[in-house]
Amino acid sequence: MRVETPEHVTRLLKDVHAGDREAIDRLLPLVYDELRDLARQQRYRWQGKPALNTTALVHEAYLRLAGGAAIDWQNRRHFFRIAVKAMRYILLDYARAMQREKRGGGRVPVDLDEAHLVSEEEADELIALNAALERLEAVHPRQSQIVECRFFGGMTVDETAAVLGISPATVKRGWNVARAWLYREIRQDLTA
Amino acid sequence: MDAERWEHIETLFERALDLEPAAREAFLDEACGDDAALRGEVASLLASYTAAQPFFARLADQVEPIVSARLEPPGAPPARIGPYRIDRELGRGGMGTVYHAERDDGQYRQQVAIKLLRREFASDDVVRRFLAERQILASLNHPNIARLLDGGMTETGRPYFVLEYVEGWPILDYCETHRLGLEARLRLFQDVCAAVQYAHQNLIVHRDLKPGNILVADGAETGAPQVKLLDFGIAKLMQPGMDGHLAMTHTDVRPMTPLYASPEQLRGERVTTASDVYQLGVLLYELLTGQRPYARFEPTAYQIERAICEEDPPPPSQAVPPGGARPPWSRRLRGDLDAIVGKAMRKVPDERYESAAALSGDVERYLEQRPVRARRGNVTYRFAKFVRKHRVAVAAAGVIAVLLVTLAVLSVRFALVTARQADLVARERDKAAQMASFLVELFQVSDPNERQGTDVTAEELLLRGASRIETELRDQPETRAMLMNVIGRIYRQLGMYRQSETLLSLALDERRQALGDWHPDVAETQQELGRLRRAQGAYATAESLLTEALAMQRALFGERHVRVAQTLSDLGWVLHNKGEAGRAAALFNEALTMRRELLGPRHEDVAESLSSMAAVRRHQGAYDEAEQYYRQALAMYREVLGPEHLQVARALNDLAAMLQDLGRYDEAETYARASLDLYSKLFGTEHPDVATSLSNLAYVQQNKGDYEAAEQGYREALAMRRRLLGDDHPHVAHSLNNLAAVLQDQGRFEEAEPYAREALALYRKVFGDTHRLVAQALTNLGWMLRNRGALDEARPLFEEVVQIRTALYGGRHPQVAQGRIYLGSLLHRLGRWPAAEAEFQQALSVLADSMYARHPLRAMALSSFGELRTDQGRPEAMEMLQEALEIREAVLPPGHWQTAETRSALGACLMQQGRYEEAEPLLRQAVQILSERRGARHPVTQRALARLAQWDAARPDPGTPSPR
The missing domain is CATH 1.10.10 (Arc Repressor Mutant, subunit A)
Structure with missing residues (x-):
């Protein structure tokens, strides 16, 4: 049972907009939970595109959390930034769970639909990706946001530009260099 | 870089x-x-x-496969699918269309059924997973399961399954058309169970067992009916992609039809083999009665879903089919078959048969006329049912957990032993077995079937348990102690402290004797006893018991452990009760951090820690923070425990008390009522917590000025507390104190004074001289003395209040400010104006924080100080009184005496400045309200009357009646 009301979420978003760091911390788990639920339900509809097409999911979570409350674009932008971060954590959790499964436990009779979604190698890669992203975030937070929007949020260059308030050219450039950088880091991590 | x-x-x-x-x-x-x-x-x-x-x-x-595919209207049937030639359509369902087809690629001829899925299932992921799982499904090789032969993708990208083609009737139709009798139906049902059991052993769950998925054919060779289950594993495989759109609710992952769904499927919870057992139960019900268990709720989807989750269906023997014609065997259903269906269809998966084979086995027992398992004492079920029936035993729900956990721990211990420990293990096993059989017998008697008419009450049950411990477990001291500990705890939770004390003291002695002083079980009982002592108000004993338990647990379990966190929290409460807020806050905080680390962010224990943080922050005056904690705790309890739980009632009560502190009386009353309602629902009318809740509601009513209701509430609470807690309990003092306060609010000083003195004496006796409640009682008594004119007697009392509160909270606390306002006002009346002024100044400086801008306490400070300033002839008096009036009008309910008091004071101030016309309505209204609310004899009314008389005497033109 979730008790957070749309009003509550709207207020948190306003606070985020006003620069309240704590509001982000309070909002993130809400968004996270919502997305994780949705992702669990929607996991099977993937079409296969070069990035995760999770924009619809984010929109959906947004509608659910915000209810009928009117929220302006400024807040929507904040929401999207938080949502893609949440998406990242969802995948990370999933990958970690995969790794745990690899280390322990055998098959249980009930999890036909949980198995084989991500291979062990992919789980390792996702975890390495997250670690690399954290390092990137430390040096260049905007790059890391671009990756979150493009990869985890499945947004187009233009959507990413709108959400982050930067030019599409900057997004494109950042996406290219960040991928190259992350790939190198991940490879180093995984072969180390 | x-x-x-x-x-x-x-x-x-x-x-x-x-x-x-x-x-x-x-x-x-x-x-x-x-x-x-x-x-x-x-x-x-x-x-x-x-x-x-x-x-x-x-x-x-x-x-991460996510995006929804578009819905596509079903087109004309394809001529071919893969190597299969489509012959005709067999049917349509939620997932797609089923065709009859024949393989004719020249290899061999075979009749098959092809299930062609709808477009929205055609995502890469579904197909990929399908291809992966196909092997598992195809490996299901059982005579009662229709084989999955093949599967793949059409050229247009739609997935399909190829299944063994079965010519037969849906099982119910078969039974009807062949006029099968009871035994034949049960044998068919056993075949179904066998197929389901086989699949479960191969790690596959059906999840969509329903008559339409179970076909029966006349066996080709034997002529005997042959059961075939369709779609095994497919429902599970396809489920998550079922909805073609991004739905707005959380109810997406659910079966095609709720008619055969289990409660956990409807709730979107984890689906296991137990769900198949449930669906087998529904099938059996329908086979036996000719109708579905929730037939009467079927017209609306919502109703049936609610019924499946909440209602028990009529037992099969009572089911009346739509035409009213019961099957000829309906009388034979009573008893065993009713019980078998009931056990298969339990709401809680763990209470059902553990497997399809077990269900089938019980049917076998029935057919062989042996006693069925379903009617044997199922302790868990009976206990759970007992708890459901007796809301009082919500407290006892904790006990179930304790018992079950204990049993679980014991069985784990068995698994971990080495040969060296064999002796110990044998003892543990005996203990577990003794306890199990003890409980079985205890609860067997509470089975209404065995004890017609009346239900056993929780008290009876406990009493029976306690006396049997004495007689029957004489030779097993460890088991005895374990049970005494458990039952002692329930007694405490039920507010039966004396009984609890007897059992816990015995348990502690026995455990010490048997185990030595240094043992987890000894720590456990010490902790339990510590909690009891706290509940009894014996805080010093409670503190030493808990401190000892804590030290022992830290040594035995390590620094970070859930039990350590629990004891930290218990100890924190004792300190909090003793008024040592700082130490309490530190312990609560430590427990909160530890629990979050050990148990995750959302857990009952974390909620407990949040509310304890709230309590201590509230008493430290950090109201904003406290409110946050309280609301978080309330939300978490509701989320984790459900809306009707003792902890929710407590959290509501705490929040109400807090809002009341903040002067938000309407909100406070709402929460207080909700809390009292819930408490009464859970505990009935007589319980220490009900008394507390009653008292808190009365306090809000008192603050709103509803004195009669408040007085009645306090008197009820006082009587209940004396009955339940004895005369020397601090809660009795609370009630005395409250009653005195509300009596004096009504101007009944003579009646009030003895109560106030009794409360003060009791507090001093229990808590010593430096305690917040002693200060509270002093305040009340001080006002009583002041109001009956004994100003000099009152003065040292108020001075002691300020002194105690400063010692407890430091100087900058609203409680100190309140004491200073009272003292200042008294000094003003005593004519000691400079001293009075100093008190007011200090009070206002504490209340300068924006948090108190609209606080009733600040209004009180402004009003009292304003009166002094008026007497001093100082111009700022006017502004102060105006602000005080504004706040009181906004915050207090209309017609509150305090608002009237400020009106009168403002009237006096206006009069002093010669503004007689403006003064008059204020003075008159004040007199009217104060006479009504406080009575003509009350000093505050007297003062207002005196001011009006002064106005009468001093107005500029006494000959002209002033306009009303």
């Missing part, structure tokens, strides 16, 4: 990327000059870029 260097690298990288690969070397040579590190970095990024693109594409492709 810093951001600037990153920018530089990024720019070079991007420009190099735009160049032909051949030209990049030269470009880098030139751009980087002799910065070898820079060149190396950009070159390495360029090198990984080529591989990065496909890497991310693949990762994304494989990682």
